[in-house]
Amino acid sequence: DGGITQSPKYLFRKEGQNVTLSCEQNLNHDAMYWYRQDPGQGLRLIYYSQIVNDFQKGDIAEGYSVSREKKESFPLTVTSAQKNPTAFYLCASSRGNSNQPQHFGDGTRLSIL
Amino acid sequence: KQEVTQIPAALSVPEGENLVLNCSFTDSAIYNLQWFRQDPGKGLTSLLLIQSSQREQTSGRLNASLDKSSGRSTLYIAASQPGDSATYLCAVRSSSSGSARQLTFGSGTQLTVLP
Numbered sequence: 001d002g003g004i005t006q007s008p009k010y011l012f013r014k015e016g017q018n019v020t021l022s023c024e025q026n027l028n029h030d031a032m033y034w035y036r037q038d039p040g041q042g043l044r045l046i047y048y049s050q051i052v053n054d055f056q057k058g059d060i061a062e063g064y065s066v067s068r069e070k071k072e073s074f075p076l077t078v079t080s081a082q083k084n085p086t087a088f089y090l091c092a093s094s095r096g097n098s099n100q101p102q103h104f105g106d107g108t109r110l111s112i113l
Numbered sequence: 114k115q116e117v118t119q120i121p122a123a124l125s126v127p128e129g130e131n132l133v134l135n136c137s138f139t140d141s142a143i144y145n146l147q148w149f150r151q152d153p154g155k156g157l158t159s160l161l162l163i164q165s166s167q168r169e170q171t172s173g174r175l176n177a178s179l180d181k182s183s184g185r186s187t188l189y190i191a192a193s194q195p196g197d198s199a200t201y202l203c204a205v206r207s208s209s210s211g212s213a214r215q216l217t218f219g220s221g222t223q224l225t226v227l228p
Contacts, residue, residue: 004156006156040122040220041220042117042202042204042217042218042220043204043216043218045215045216058215088154090157101159102147102216104149104159106156107155109154
């Protein structure tokens with residue numbers, strides 16, 4: 001089945017540690033996105049990528065980094081500079097056309113130890 | 114900057130009732146509006162996508178309408194079932210923002226359908 005796979009489902013970070021969240025899609029979509037969701041709030045865009053080897057900052061990029069070396073993969077690193085990383089992280093993808101819907105993975109829940 | 118509001122934040126109805134969820138947005142320059150469903154601890158499932166040129170979209174018991182000029186969309190759920198219990202999110206893709214591929218989300222309406 002085509003879809004978006006996020007791993008791990010749960011992740012714990014120690015103080016001063018960088019952690020990387022995985023997002024893989026086999027939908028042959030050009031665009032990929034990372035969102036953060038806090039309790040009772042909507043999603044906020046962290047980073048997005050429209051094509052391989054290109055990505056742009058979203059509304060809350062500080063303390064995060066990404067790479068897009070392959071079309072299928074868009075990993076997100078939560079760095080030690082992100083002081084409040086506890087949240088639910090969602091990855092999405094879509095075709096390149098702005099009229100196409102975004103499809104989401106099942107998310108990764110990140111907590112601080 | 115686009116802002117999306119969903120009212121009410123929570124809604125509880127008895128099974129079988131028809132219901133309407135509301136979404137409003139501040140900038141009418143949009144490509145489309147998308148309704149999603151989110152179950153607890155899960156990702157988002159796309160329900161309906163309405164292009165800016167469309168007035169409504171239907172899928173089964175769901176009907177979404179769009180009034181771009183007034184900045185409003187509604188999601189109508191007919192004959193609600195306990196399985197419809199979830200959080201419903203709307204999101205708009207603005208055509209006036211820096212990137213046409215960014216979605217702006219509302220904070221959602223948490224729906225509970227009582228058996």
